[in-house]
Amino acid sequence: MKYFLLLIIPFTLFANLNYAFNHNEEVKILDSFDIDAPFLFDKTLNEMRNRNSQIYRSKHFFQAMDDAYIYIPEIKKILSQHNIPAEFLYLAMAESNFSNRAYSKKRAAGLWQFMPRTGKSFGLKIDEYVDERRDPIKSTKAAAKYLSSLHERFGKWYLAAIAYNCGGGRLSKGIKEAKTDDLSVLLNPKKKYLPRESRLYIRKILALALIGYDDKFLLESEYAHLLNRASAFSMSTIQLPSGESLRRFSKTIDLPLGTLKKLNRHLKYDFVPPYKEDYEVYIPYVKLSEFKQKYKRDSVKNIYKVHVVSNGDNLSYIGKKYGVPYKVIMDFNNLKHTRLKLRQKLVIPIDLTSKTTKIKTKHYYLVKKGDTLESISKAHRVSIQNIKKQNKLRGSLIKVGERLKLYE
Structure with missing residues (x-):
């Protein structure tokens, strides 16, 4: 029996130390939201945490983290710049599962699920060409400004998170009715100071944060690489000129068009908006050097x-x-x-220029006034015979507005 005790004591001590370490980490997470440690024993929170642990182990949590790894570092950086706890990253997961394609029945869109009016009020552009609620960087900056304003108004981060869900006016009403902003009182299910969705919302964010910071949970999964993957900045912002084709650009820097579109879901079409100024587009950081070396602005x-x-x-x-x-x-x-x-x-x-224009996406040329086969041949370095053959022309007569194929 003595030898058995000698063997088991180290394991018991290790287990206790591990428990103490995890408990301290969990207390830190609650503290980042200005929530007292006893809330760790909240029954609903733990039920949600255990339920989500099973669900997210096989589905959403890891897949969402894996899909969003390229811009998670920048999101954390922006939150830090606004003195917002890094744990608010999980507010975005609660809102959209880290999908910049997310769209709700109430017309909220993007990572942070901005409504059109709120998004515009925090500087996001929503027009015929772009919906910057889906822009992972600009929407995060807008969310950071919004959360900062809510924190300034209510004084505590858990209140800012709740207000993000139900609105500042609704939260103020709840606090007034409860005569306190104490979390345990506000979440009273019988008194219903807050909507049920909001009472569950703050718990969902906490549950996700507790899972996300559980190294043991990650290490036991097939996604242990996530612990180190998002430790470096992985995305670069570049400027592209008005009207640039995404397809042409992706070929220039040898980047799959699907990857380019995924990073730029805010672009409604496959081209850069026709604004007067250049527009910001995102590419993987590893492609930045190639962009600088290979990309040349089209003269037309x-x-x-x-x-x-x-x-x-x-x-x-x-x-x-x-x-x-x-x-x-x-x-x-x-x-x-x-x-x-x-x-x-x-x-x-x-075509806003008076010069001849070659439509690169389809390799066609639009015949302009004064054009001849000879002038087109010289301008594009394609023989007259080649142009005739590709367009099945018998003679040399061409008409203004006619579409000519130049390259097979």
């Missing part, structure tokens, strides 16, 4: 417009309106037939 800028189909519209009319052959509109929008739907959106490439 193609500006795009979006046409919303209304009653009486057809492709021929729309083409004449913008001075673009209807076949180009079909190619640009991947239309297989000429039938249009009411309120359908069509991307129209508009």
